[in-house]
Amino acid sequence: MEAQNKKKLWWLAAGAGALLAARAINRKLNAYDFRxxxxxxxxxxxxxxxxxxxQLAKEGxxxxxxxxxEIQLENARMELAGNGADVLVLPCDVTQQALVNEMIDTIQRDFGNIDVLINNAGIITAGPLEEMTVQDFEEAMQVHFWGPLYTTLAVLPAMKARGGGRILNIxxxxxxxxxxxxxxxxxxxFALVGLSEGLRAELKQHxxxxxxxSPGLMQTGSPRHANxxxxxxxxxxLFKIADSNPLSSISAEDSAKQILDACRNGDAEVVTSLPAKIGAFVHGLSPExxxxFFAVLNRVLPGxxxxxxxxxxxxxETSLSMSDLTERTQKAEYRNNEL
Incomplete structure (x- = not known):
């Protein structure tokens, strides 16, 4: 009996090893060159x-x-172009489908077909549910769901015609x-996650x-633009301190690298930062x-x-939000064109 159990364990280990090897080979075959x-x-x-x-500019x-x-766009263009990047900047409100379609047409006509679409535009509104309005929910959906959908629908015909492409939803x-x-x-x-999974299933054939x-907290410098x-x-x-604390957040550079590697290798999903990975794992085991846990946390948040x-x-801003506790976020504001 003991020999049989050892044999089963051996085959189980061998099977797991084969699966890992197959995944590594698949990632290598799907590796995408951004140059x-x-x-x-x-x-x-x-x-x-x-x-x-x-990071993409460094890869060509x-x-x-x-x-x-438009001011932030021009600042970004000047830095990237000054470092040798080939870059085009266009003002656009991605919540307006007509403007999105016009932008995609301009890019394809004047710059070339879009090989990779990164839906990154976002907003944050923080506060108790009692203070939220229907408009807050509508605005979040416009930016995080409808915006990515509009851009995706606009680039798909050309991607299908060329026989491939990459879409990265943040x-x-x-x-x-x-x-x-x-x-x-x-x-x-949540809506964007569902959209991404459904799109992946249907578009892989093309x-x-x-x-x-699904990144966790990142030191991007963006809290100052939150509502x-x-x-x-x-x-x-509280939001800014959590955003800056190395125990609860990671640098934007580390997160970006992990995200772009996932896109490069054609992964379905990537979760960045250890707290986020732990949270996702535990939630998968037991949402309760x-x-x-969040119900307890909610009791100590400002009412x-x-x-x-x-x-x-x-x-x-307060003296505490501008203290040493938020030094990483403050530095990221300057570094990442947030001011």
Missing amino acids: NKVVLITGGARGLGFVMAR ARLVLCSRD ASIGGKLGVPHLVAYSASK NILVTCA IKGQHEEEYT ITTD PTGEKRSQKGFES
Whole structure:
């Protein structure tokens, strides 16, 4: 009996090893060279989008960045072009389908066919559910779901005609775990995760591989652009400290590298940062554990004020939010064109 058990364990180990080897071979076969590829990054003028643009530029990609902020776009263009990158910047509001279609037509006419689409544009509205309005949910869905859908639909005909392409959707760990005080954000990111998985299943037959990234907290410098509701200063200070703490977040550069490697290898999904990976794993085993944990966390977060007014993070700064506790985020603001 003992010999039979050992034999079963051996075959089990051999099978697991074969699966890992097959996965490694598959990743190598699917490895994508970004050199000379036209890569469109929505929300590419600052934060994670800009960090990915820098890394792709070093690999020789031809970059197209879009954003609603023309000043930030020009700043991004000057840095990238000054370092030798081939880059085009275009102002665009991705929540408007007509503007998205016009942008894609311009890129394909003046710069070349889009090989890689990175749907990165995003917004964050933080605060208690009682302070959220239907408009907050609608805006989150417009940016995180409809925007990626519009751009995807616009690039698909040319990708199909050429027989391949890559689509990278930047979701969030908030799209796998429902996070208190970020309910609108989480709900819209859940929608993007579902969209990504369905698109991957249908588009793989056309050699178009869809990757969904679910990063945890990153030191991008973006909290200052968040919409803050409720007790503005308290809410923002906690958010910024968590964003800067190395125990709860990782650098934007490390996260971008992991995300682009997943896209390069045609992976279906990538989760970055150890806390996010642990959270996703535990949630997969038992959603009750994570939701009960967040229920306890919610009790210690700043409560509602009775008004629904929002203000930007940079309008909610305190001495604590500008202290040594947030040094990493403050440095990232300068580094990643967030100011």
